[in-house]
Structures are given as C-alpha cells and as structure tokens.
Amino acid sequence: MSEKVKIINVVKQANRYFATIENNPFYPDGKGGQIGDRGKIDTAEVLSSTEKVVVLNKYLHPGEYFYEIDEKRRFDIAQQHTAQHILSAAFERIASLKTVSFKMGEEYSTIDLDGQNIGEEVLNKAQELSNDIISKCIEVEEIFTDKEGAQKYNLRKPLSDKVSGEVRLIKIDDFDISACGGFHVKNTGNINLLKITNTEKVKGNLTRIYFLGGLRTIEDYSQKDSILKSISSILTSGLYDLENKVESLLNENKDYKNRIKKLAEKMAYHLARDLIEKAVIVNNNKVVYHKKEDETADFLHKYVDLKNYTLIIEDEKNKTFSIFSNNINCKELIDKLKVNNNIKGGGSEVRGNINGDTKFEDILKILEK
Template identity: 45%
Template sequence: MIKIKKVREENDKFLAFAEKSPFYPDGKGGQLGDRGKIDTALVLGVEEREGLICHILDAPVEPGEHTFEIDYLRRKDIAIQHSAQHILSASFLRVADIQTLSFHMGEEFSTIDLDVPQITEVVLQEVEEMANEIVRSCIKVEIVETNIESAKNLNLRKSLSEKVGEIVRVVKIGDFDLSACAGFHVSNTGKIGIIKIVSWEKVKKTLTRVYFLAGNRALRDYSIRVSVLRELSTLLTSSVSEMPARTRILLEKVKDQAALINRISEEYAKYLSKDLETHKIKGINVSVYNGFDDVARFLPKYFQGDLLICKTSDGYQFSSEKIDCSKLIAFLREKTQGAGGGGTKKGSLKTSAPINKIFSLIDNYLGVI
C-alpha cells in the first residue's frame, strides 16, 4: 500500500504527494523514474517536490492508503541501461583514461558526457568490445552498503558526491568497477545482453556525448537498421558494404545533371527571350513566359522588352527596366490578396490569380500611374 498525504490538480493532471514511495523518481542519478498505477490512476511521472515524492497521475485519488502497481518490465529496462552505463564508463577509463562527467537516460536512448573534446573511432570500438566482453563474462553485480569513511578508502571510479549521506551504496561489478550509485542495476552483467554505441558528438566545446543502447533497445535498433538497409540495398541494387560508394556516385550524377539543366535552361532562355508572346497594354509591351521555373530564372538576364511576366509554379515573376516592379507588385498583391515583393527591377508575386486577371489589373495600374 502507498499512503497519499495530499492531492491537488495542476495542468489537467493530478499530483499525489507521499512521504515515502515505492516509485523511483525521474532524473535521480540521471535515471528514468518508475511508471505504473496508484489505485486505477496511471502514474505518468514521479518527482521529488516540496520535500515529498510527487506522483503525477492521469486521474484523481483521495488522500489515504491505496494499492499500487509498478511496471517491472520498464524497471528491468532501466536497470539494463544503467548497468550498461557503469560498464561503458569503466571501459572508457580503462581503454583511454577518459572520465565520464554525466549520464542521462532517455525513453529512447541514453547518453554519457565524456571529459574530452573528441574521440577516435578506434577508442570507441575498443571500449565497446571491452564492455561487451564484460557482458559475456556474466559477472555478478553486488550492492554493498558501507559507511562514508570506508567508502572513501575503496577504489571508486568516481569520487563521492558531496550530497552523499552517512551510508554509501556501492555497486560492485566484480573487480571491474566500483561506484557509488542509488539507481537500479542488473544482478549479473549477462542480463544486459548487448551494449551498442550508436552515435557521438561534440558538446559544449570541450565534451564528447556518446549515445548508447543496451538489451532489447539495442536489439530493436538493430532490427530497424537491418530492415532499412535491406530496403536501401534493393533500391540501390548494391550490397550493404558497397552502399556508401554507390550513393556517392548517384549524388555526383544528380549534381552533374542539375548543372546541365542549368546550362540548357540558360541557353534556352537566351534563345526564347527574342521570341516571347507579347501584348501591348497602355503602350507598354508586356511579354509572357509560361513554362519551366528553371528557364524563367534566366529570362530576365536576356530580356530586352518593357515588362516580362513569367508564370511560375506558385505565381508570377516580374522584371522590367521601365516599370518599377516593387510598386506594381504591391498593387497586384493588394488586388489579388497575394504575397510577395521585390526590388524596382525584379520581384515575385505568390497568387493563384489567372494570367487574364493579372493583365486586366496591369491595365488598371498603368491607367493610374
């Protein structure tokens, strides 16, 4: 039973406070908190607040004693990720003398921040191999409670935090790692199954953040990667190991073809600029192009008439040496409830108005200026 002291509503959730709780709080020691139920209400989060344990619930409960249920599968996953972190941190220290400064466990993946601005793939690989060797060795994980003075004499991986109380809880992984920790851990390293580093990046200029997965999380990630790679392998008609080279060739081709399309578009625009459909509106020669956006981009460069209108995929592009385009566009924008603008010689208008409507509006505009 759990004894709820007080309950209050906050942001459509219900906060149930207790002095003592079997639910482990979120964020304590960098680890995720427990989930489950209090009575029939779902526990959505657990926090240390106002000197009490605060359970965030999806439904109200009365103050008093209630039954509870903890999600033990989730707790098992938390224990696996947390134990994997101890092993990885100890491996970084053994392989490359790199200290772990902090640890964060998320719902999807966990991270450790290492006290180095960069790291080589060789080190990461050696660390991962050592960590998985410890997993395969099925080493017993013991929890030893000792007083602070004796703890100080132990060869702990990290010096004790100042917040630690008189009794220190030490997690002992054989003679591989000793560290003070309050979270959940597996009873044997074999229960972790697998530890996989999936990514790393430089953070805060001086640290390296390493992303890792362990146990079922790693297996699920492996399944996703296999299925994505299988699909890519079919699409690219290549084996997994040939994929990067094959993709580079394809991207090069795309780049070359884009450059070719640019060149052809410019050639075509040059030729087309002398032969555009032209209408006379209030003594002004208005030429129109309704075709490819790529060609429209180059037309103003070669256009010699009074006003050029190019129909583009989302509206019109205007260019002129004779008429102030920014003023014309402002007028059209207001009349068509469109968007856009530009400079005196060039600009664009986003609108769905048809070209005939644009012509008649230009006729109005030229009549008043």
C-alpha cells in the same frame, strides 16, 4: 498488485492528475540522469513521477490503493544505467576521457565526454572493451557506506561536497566503482550488448556519445536490418553491394541534374524572347511576367534585358515572387507592397523576393503609382 500506496491529495491540470504520494515507491524521472518508473495505481496509469508526486491519467480519490510497478521497464532502465557505468569507465581507461554528464531517454541514452575529435579507433576500442566486460558476466556489487567510508575506494568520480548520510556504491569487480542511487542489473551479462550509435560535438569542448544497451540494442539492430533488406530489395542489390549501388545512383542523379540544368538554361533563352514580346507597359515600365513551372525560370534573369525590362517571376506553389530590375528600385517596391499586404520580403535595389499572400496585380498597382 500486493502492496499499497497512500494518496494524500490530487490536483487536476488539463487532462492529467497530480497525486501527492506518501513514501512514493515510483522512482523519479530525471534523478541521476535516469528515466523514471511507470506502472499503475489501482486502475490509473502512472505517466511520470517526481519525489513526492506522480502524474496519473485518471482521477483517484485520496486514500490507499494497490499499486504495480512496470518491472520490464525497470529492467530496461537497469540495463541502460549499468551500460553507462561500463562505457564511461571504458573511455576513461582507453583515452582518459571523463564523463561530465549522463542522460537516459526513452529511446537512447547519452554521455558527454570532456574532449573533442574523438576518433573511430577510440570509439571502437571503448565499445569493444565495454562488450568484453559485459560478456564476462561480472557481478554488479552494491556497497553501502558513508562519505568517509567511500573515500577508501578508488571512485571514478569524486563525491560531491553536498553528499551526506548513507552512500551507495556500484562496483563492477576492479573495472569500475561509482556512487549511484539508480537501478542496475545484478550481473554485467544481463546487459547482453552495448552499441555506440552516434556522436556529436556540444558546447564546452565536449563530445556527446549516443548509445544503446540490452534489448534496445537488439531492437535497433532488427529495425536497421529490416530497413536494409527493404532497400536492398528496392534497388535489386545484394546487401553487401548496397554502398556501391547507392554511390552509383547518386553519381547518376548528379549527372542527370547537371544535364537538366543545362537544358533548362537553353529553354530559358528561348522563353525569355517569347515573354519579352508579351511584356506589359505600366507607367513607362516594361514588365515581363512568368509563372514558374520548372527550373527554366531560374535562368530567365540572365536573358531578359534588365536595363529596359522588369522581370517578375511568380512561384505559386511556394507563394513567392522574385523581382529583377535595373530600372526600378526593387527594395522600395517591396517596402511599398508590405504596407497593405500580409507579406514578408526584402532585397537590394536590383533584386528582391516576396513571400506571402499577394498577387501579380498588387505589384502592378504599386508600379502604376
């Protein structure tokens, strides 16, 4: 800590302290799609930053204090931001896809491209071209000019009409040049590596590209490598045989589920006969009740004569009741239960479901009326 910052005033909100700073040296969160600086002012940690205010974890009296900016974080930000410029330029060169927005996060960054159905071939080519530019260790040049001077350059994205005063351009040889006020590395080689991790469709006919740059890429690889090795050990399979092993296990699991389903249905047939013998009569209604223990309960309604019986299945674990009947109106029954019970539910005349704090006895009381 060799430089000082002046705190003008501090306002407490909850457990955070909002300090207004004169000539705030901490880069604001969200500016240009970038995450902001962190660090310390005296012994207080900077939790977030805006143009004029930083949020601290402890109170500091107004006055001058030494401050420190987290340079490791700032370098990470620079890696992600320059990686974004390169990736956006790559997509534009390969598939004429323009970047309409950029957002940097604490764990990953995204760009939104003006198109959908972007195939694997385009994604791979954009990633390959990006890493080729990174590996060439090209100087990342800063150019300071004004709006008129910026027009002389072939900018990837035209300047907004709102821009005035000094304009900062980030130039990567003849590959890309863009107006930008954020952090950038000095040389593309400082990024080390870029990896596209995911894509998704978003509103407005756009595609969101998730990517990592720099140390984040290495950390992501290390985590995934560790996970794969652990799974490989659990499944006693070689790393490159995992896909076939998992597919085989899923097929086996599907087969077992089908067998269990068939057995459950057979058991339901016999269980239904036992339950019918134990049916209780309430106001001329024969009520068959069962407390669900396994999948057998899911087939009971097929083997209980619903013209002559009302079937009530309780799922104690999920606090639900399922009601089946062709001789009472299930929907009306549930509506009456809602009046004096803290439950949710609904259904049709012949079938309904209840969720909430109620008991089988509460249902019987409604049937008695």
